[in-house]
Amino acid sequence: METPLPFAPRLRPVTSSDEPFLFTLYASTRARELAAWGLPPAQAEPFLRMQYQAQARHYAAVHPPEGHALIEVEGAPVGRQWVARTATELLLVDVSLLPEHQGRGLGTHLLRELQGEAARARVPVRLHVTRDNPALRLYTRQGFxxxxxxxxxSPYLELQWRAPEGDSGTGVG
Incomplete structure (x- = not known):
């Protein structure tokens, strides 16, 4: 039996007031890469802002905004999730957590919730992940x-998860 989380994550729609947090979150996802490049902070900040804005424009142009949610724990933002839902699949566009909230079961919880939704809708969950992303282990453990x-x-892997035959969302994981 799965151990319940000691906290209750909550998803809420992203608003324009979340932009500063979303940039901080994006920058945290690129920290390891920028450290490897040895980019000084004075150069890293404008580079990250440019990359963040490009990603935000692209996602907004391609994916419905109703799937973009802030992840909160005890009222504080800790990450974001963007899911594009169609009649044929759930596309996990992005899920990101601040580093201090990784490795505590939150990503697993969110992924299982999404898998349960997909099982009930009888559609697969699809996502793209870089081959060197530590989250690849999580996706593999969850059956992707x-x-x-x-x-x-390609530096990216396209992964998919389908519910086992006969699973209507109760036996995920």
């Missing part, structure tokens, strides 16, 4: 598998 025909030279 590579989509056949992927480009082995």
């Amino acid at each position: 598998t590579p989509v056949p025909g992927g480009d082995p030279t």
